[in-house]
Amino acid sequence: MKDIVRQKIGINVDVMDLLNEQIAKEAHSAAVYLAMASWCDHNGLIYSAEFFYKQSYEEREHMLKIFKFINENGGTAYSPEVSNINHDFNSLQEIFETALDQEIQISKSIHNIVTKCRKVMDYGTENFLQWFIQEQMEEENQFRRILEMFDLMGTDGIALKLIDERVKHVE
Amino acid sequence: MNLLYKTYYFSSYQCDQRRCFYIDFGHKQVKLSFCQLLALRQKVQTIDIASHFDKDLNYSGIEIITLCNREHLFVFDTLQVMDLKQLLKATFGILELNSLVLH
Ligand SMILES: [Fe+2]
Ligand SMILES: [Fe+2]
Numbered sequence: 669m670k671d672i673v674r675q676k677i678g679i680n681v682d683v684m685d686l687l688n689e690q691i692a693k694e695a696h697s698a699a700v701y702l703a704m705a706s707w708c709d710h711n712g713l714i715y716s717a718e719f720f721y722k723q724s725y726e727e728r729e730h731m732l733k734i735f736k737f738i739n740e741n742g743g744t745a746y747s748p749e750v751s752n753i754n755h756d757f758n759s760l761q762e763i764f765e766t767a768l769d770q771e772i773q774i775s776k777s778i779h780n781i782v783t784k785c786r787k788v789m790d791y792g793t794e795n796f797l798q799w800f801i802q803e804q805m806e807e808e809n810q811f812r813r814i815l816e817m818f819d820l821m822g823t824d825g826i827a828l829k830l831i832d833e834r835v836k837h838v839e
Numbered sequence: 840m841n842l843l844y845k846t847y848y849f850s851s852y853q854c855d856q857r858r859c860f861y862i863d864f865g866h867k868q869v870k871l872s873f874c875q876l877l878a879l880r881q882k883v884q885t886i887d888i889a890s891h892f893d894k895d896l897n898y899s900g901i902e903i904i905t906l907c908n909r910e911h912l913f914v915f916d917t918l919q920v921m922d923l924k925q926l927l928k929a930t931f932g933i934l935e936l937n938s939l940v941l942h
Contacts, residue, residue: 669841669853669855669937670853670855670858671937671938671941671942672853672855672858672859672860672873672934673873673934673935673937673938674938674942675858676873676874677873677877681877681880681931681935685884742873743877744874744877744878744881746881
């Protein structure tokens with residue numbers, strides 16, 4: 669019997685399912701960052717707002733990267749539904765902590781897909797995901813550095829204003 | 840045509856010559872490209888079978904599924920849905936096995 673599946677699709681079908689789940693996670697991240705940007709904007713933290721608008725845009729780019737990868741390799745990418753976006757925060761520090769936690773969850777999720785790739789010997793997708801592993805390390809570190817500012821400078825009054833201004837220099 | 844898997848209600852086939860798949864639904868046979876088979880797999884996978892046992896979530900206990908860009912329409916009851924889930928899971932399992940044997 670011919671291997672028609674392999675003729676049609678370059679990635680493992682179960683890995684494709686995980687990639688589709690990852691698409692939904694990236695879309696969710698994009699929406700979460702947008703909610704955070706809104707909160708910052710309303711609370712006069714304009715640089716942090718700008719920072720989260722940019723983060724949101726990047727998450728959408730991540731989503732598209734995976735989306736196109738699936739389709740280019742013969743699979744089917746599914747446009748995700750996004751729900752459950754929280755808009756209530758108590759402080760800027762809480763926002764950055766939540767953001768770091770979210771990035772850690774995303775890192776774990778990517779690692780989980782890589783583990784699956786190795787199990788089913790889908791080395792093409794594993795190679796594709798290397799970029800995401802690197803990207804996640806950078807993003808986690810970025811949030812860690814911002815959170816360190818709160819440790820050093822405090823969380824209210826002038827410190828908050830100073831931290832907000834410094835956020836724009838974090839890359 | 841090669842039989843891939845057979846369940847109580849349905850069976851799946853691969854046709855080497857036409858490079859496509861067939862699913863026999865009992866009253867009719869549907870030809871599917873790989874893409875369409877993937878789409879069916881996704882639809883069936885996402886059916887929440889637990890909702891069939893909850894009157895508030897799925898009152899009638901049926902599932903309406905369209906196939907091949909709505910060329911076909913099927914109405915399945917709970918048992919058939921469970922059967923279909925089994926069919927697709929096993930069919931893709933067999934296809935993966937075939938791939939392992941060949942390469
Ligand atoms: Fe991301
Ligand atoms: Fe991220």
